Amino acid sequence: MHAVFVEKILRVQPDVKRLYLLLRASDTKSATDRMHDQIIGKELFRVLKDKWGTDFDSFIAEKVVAVPGDVTFDDLGVKEIKLREEMCNGIEIILNSAGTTNFDERYDIALSVNTFGVQHVLCVAKKCLKLEMLLHVSTAYVCGERAGLILEDSSCMDEMEKEITKFDFKVQEMNLVEEKLNELKAQDATEQVITTTMKDIGIERAKLYGWPNTYVFTKAMGEIFLGQSKDHFPIVIIRPSVITSSYKEPFPGWVQGFRTIDSVIAGYCKGKVTCLLVDPMSVFDMIPVDMVVHSMIVAMVANANKSSSIIYHVGSSLRNPINFLNIHSFIFRYFNKNPWIDKDGKPVKVGKGKIFKTTATFRMYMQIRFMLPLEGLKFVNKAFGGYFQDLYVNYNQKLKLVMRLVELYEPYMLFKGIFDDNNAEELRRITRERFVDAEAFNFDARCIDWEDYIMHTHIPGLQKYVMMKR
8 A cells, every 4th residue: 555655646746855665674775675676666656657757767766765674663773863864854744554464463573563663653753843744554443343333533442541551551462472482482482383373372362352353453552552642743543444456546456465355356266265254235345545545645635733633434334335245246247257267277167155144154064064074084094094194184274274264354254334434524525625636536435336346447456466476
């Protein structure tokens, strides 16, 4: 998403004085190389490259500074004193979109980036002499597993905020992580065991505090720390729902990497996903990435130098809802007409698959269809002196992975919430009334024809920019 933001700003606001991009790197050269490899060098920038032609590289060099650093460190890991001073004297707006989005990320990593990284950004913001605002990108799903209309406020975190006033959350959680890591190292645990243990601890801590996974828990904690800030600059929180491929800009269908629903689409078209745990009538809230970026830019303009802070939901479930039944229908129709070609050059035929509305029925199916045959293979393997050991281990690992993924995705596939967006609607109204070029920053999901978007934009984009390159 940050790449789409950079591209949009440079394309529509070429007079911007400077963009500082904080990139995890050891030095300036590494940061610059990473910026060109992972951001500027992507096809996403082809419209901008066509616009500037042979002057593109010099334009980028003049406008964009690749800053080596890391949000997990004080001063964001920026070691060069002169560069730090330049940034603190010149920066007017800070956009924090840093974050790890893996649902079951290692707890130590998720905490250091999604939660405590926010504190480090706040500390730097306080040192910026011309700062007009801090915009933080969170997620609509910090609400946990709430149902009904979910408001654009922090009410879903009120109990947790009260709870952490009784103890030092940072000290407690970091001590827990450190103790467990020291214990594992003393046992000469492998890196894989350490990673698995840290992932399991993350899920355990999240559920203990009332969130379904490590990602949304640590993002929620980041919001709490932002809310506790008593600084005199406005803090704007953008909470997008599930971000999908670009609707129009810089061209339709751009997507980088798999998103929540994309993993399912990719598995389905290859014949690997034949059953799904999902409520067909549940609304799935998704929003194109360019609309999220537009909301961020408009929110920056509308809230700069204000004394108050605000939260915006950026999604589609209230204004233009689509349910899983329709999404499934569009995906089936697309791949029935345009089948995926496997490595042998043969088209993969897809069926409608089995849909299970409850966890209980899904687990029962998995038990009969896969777990019992696996137990049979285990018995045969033992009877033949381990002859089928590799086969058994392979199937067992795949089954465990599937069940783990189902556990992680379940809260979203059975989600019963609708995201209120009154603040975002007011922002759209202000944009229409005050800005001549309001259409260039459209983030109104009501204009999306979901059938056309999924079948002619999103799936083709996913295939072209992600699946074909793997």
